[in-house]
Amino acid sequence: MSSAIAPQERLIASVARLIMEKQPTGRLHVAVGMASPVPAAACWLLKKSGVPIRISLLQRQTGGPFSEGGRELFDLAGQGRIDLFFLGGGEIDGEANINMVGTGAWPGTEVRFPGSFGSAFMYLVTPRTILFREEHSRRVLVDRVAHISAPGRSRPEVVRRGSAQALVTGRCIFRFDGDRFHLASVHPGETTQSIVENTGFAFEIPDFVPVTPDPTEAELALLRGAVCDEMLTTYPDFCQRVWGRSPAEREKTQA
Amino acid sequence: MSSAIAPQERLIASVARLIMEKQPTGRLHVAVGMASPVPAAACWLLKKSGVPIRISLLQRQTGGPFSEGGRELFDLAGQGRIDLFFLGGGEIDGEANINMVGTGAWPGTEVRFPGSFGSAFMYLVTPRTILFREEHSRRVLVDRVAHISAPGRSRPEVVRRGSAQALVTGRCIFRFDGDRFHLASVHPGETTQSIVENTGFAFEIPDFVPVTPDPTEAELALLRGAVCDEMLTTYPDFCQRVWGRSPAEREKTQA
């Protein structure tokens, strides 16, 4: 039997299931932005499980999938060749708008977030976006974002390939129907009530809300082995925190 | 004393003098297209004479000045970073229009020339263009081209950095004043009368028309030595024809 399941392991497995929900006819091409260890691990989990997924990780120590520099990801996405991307945000609201700029007057005189990165583009040109934000509080999940880095919905005349598929947080999974979020599952220890209390936007609550399932034994084994191996150099802090492993230890093991 | 001056040697020296006529403040950047041995030799002549000229030769066996592929020349020119380019044409008329497409109905049902290449772009975005066409006949130098690959003049609202500086042929040198050609010099053996007889367009004839000067002894020595060395692999047929040298001979000499 495995040691206790880390919350991040559950999130990773949840994201992996969401990725697999809607497969395109061809090979799935998923891009993962900077500072996104959970989405990256979810992609590696699928790849190590034998799913023919193509992963383009923007954050790598050396190497990388592109030869046109960082621009190539955006060109690929502009063509519709990236099937799925991940976005987070300092604030996310009930219409799936995301704010990566800040609060207070523009450009964030109260709290300045890092900035919009590619979100204003990627959210519209990518068929599927999984929103991921571990902190689930009324500070982050707000009724109305202070500023819209990237809109969750667009007017009908605006060319848009898709929007949010789901929002994964440290407490639950919401699905997005194009207009509103629906509570899809709550993580162990959470209840519909605790989600309502910690969420600043209104959302749909179905009659029955399941608990987010645990990763399987096979998934846990992959996460703690092959997936962690792939992540060690790129996300050393994350690997240390979740799995207690460091790049130095890996080198020792291999030596 | 040198052996007889080849007609091409006079053309090369003439083109080199035209290049040097109007120097920009910075380093002169001259690009030379495909199948242009005389312009290429003129650039090499200047470079081997110590002029700080930058040459971008599109026709090279290996290597080449660009790392974005063939597109980089056009991007550079679009920015105005190419100071001078060369164009020819199946037909050239008195307004400095050039036709590289063909005669008869579009796209050249009577005689099809190769096509416009980059001329429709380069002629407008490059500050200076030297027109070069060795054949000087009423077939080539026409009153009105059948089709305009690239116009010699543009309406005032059209963004244009320059036009033809001169037209160098096997018989003479014309200068272009933005509206009309002026006879600048005739090559040995030609007269104003012979030029008029062989030219299909009207042009200005000054009171005194000089003879195109011979290349200097120093220029001839460079042409037959260092310039030919540079051209041997790129233009073997030209080097054989003008200087009686072949790449094989060069290898023998170096061995």
Next chain:
Amino acid sequence: MTVLALDALAALVPDGALLALPPDDSLTPSALVRALIRRNVRQLRLVGVPTAGLGVDLLVGAGCVASVETSAASLGEAGTAPRFAAAVKAGTLRVIDATCPAIHTALQAAEKGVPFMPLRGVLGSDVLAHRPDWHVMANPFTVDDDPILVLPALQPDIAAFHAVCADEEGNVWVGRRRELATMAHASRFSLVTVERMVSGNLLADERMAPGVISGVYVEAVAVARRGAWPGGVLDEYPADRAHIMAYAREARTEAGFAAYLARHVLNASAQDAA
């Protein structure tokens, strides 16, 4: 990405495809062109990026082509592309004349997934007058009268080219010939012949990566040694000028072209497949 035999690669080009090809000096896929003629492909709509050379001339002469969009058709020092010129004269070929940077720009628009891209110059050229699909618009960033050409995105169905090598991920190395990258990125997919397969991942090698076109764009690869011949490959082998000169002479007549085809294309499957 799959590794196929040359004929199987050629079979992936359907009749009527909008097929982008580089010119003779830019990793032209000559062996694939010959295989396409052997498989009797028909009604191809070719794009010469940005010009057309021997490969296009062969396909036109062999009756495989409905239209050619290009800035020029030429055999370089060997002169006119003879079957192309003959077909234009006979009126049996639809030629869509362009200018080099317009082809690069239209492909860049497709590469970025935008519907159009502007280009300076070209105004006043009859090339523009014969392109009803090109527009002239007012520069929206000035109040002055500033007309500018805008080109619609050009997305070929297939980009075909030769490369030095491919790895198991379908990454291919084309070195400095980066106009091929634009062409590959802009097209729905690429078919690539290579001198050889290599192990490992070309994109993981910092020395090789800059000259790589990612396997993302590559549908299939076939090994074709000296597959650019009579074109050259970077510093691996030079163009075979003597052969191109001989072709230019021989293909001036229908009969001469037929003899060339019989000798170098139709009976050459064994040699190309080697």
Next chain:
Amino acid sequence: MTVLALDALAALVPDGALLALPPDDSLTPSALVRALIRRNVRQLRLVGVPTAGLGVDLLVGAGCVASVETSAASLGEAGTAPRFAAAVKAGTLRVIDATCPAIHTALQAAEKGVPFMPLRGVLGSDVLAHRPDWHVMANPFTVDDDPILVLPALQPDIAAFHAVCADEEGNVWVGRRRELATMAHASRFSLVTVERMVSGNLLADERMAPGVISGVYVEAVAVARRGAWPGGVLDEYPADRAHIMAYAREARTEAGFAAYLARHVLNASAQDAA
């Protein structure tokens, strides 16, 4: 092209210049940034291509900056860029928010010499609402209602970056970091620090050429060994994460930042010039 000492290279950046810089993971010219602070440059208008990192944070904290155009300012895993965030809060810095592909596209427009270029997406973002210099126009290639963003060309005065090596022609090798090529092509000129000089011509080497930015664009070069530090250089050396983490903590306060400057920038001329 001339080869200069690092401080002489920094002297080529005038006060008020529109200066383009890559982020920490893309051959960032850290040694040059430190030299710029030592030379007390003022009123820089920075462009983070496409995001801003430690270099921009240092310049902002040292009071060298009037404005920053960027898609984000971040130290990656180390979190917020502390002096940037503090200056935004204090209202002492003009921030011109963009989105990554908009910066690439605006530079590509300058690279091509066209006044604008379109980009999909972005409509409905408040980034657009705060960019009066960006326009939305009707796609001229459809009769449908199809609004599309068009971005004006962005031509920095100077692009500054680090490269692995330079040759005597001023050609520099950046490998796969081709967004630096776009930045260099788009800018009036480039200033480049390199790990080392090499003999010969990088563009003549078919293996190296694809990763080269031509000397056409390079005004001057200075050797700065480990010049990207604490950023990394391809496979030559990794980013110094511990240092960046320490900076992120220390620079949270003005005093901490001043101490960092004193230790690593103002007294480091000898070490950077090595």
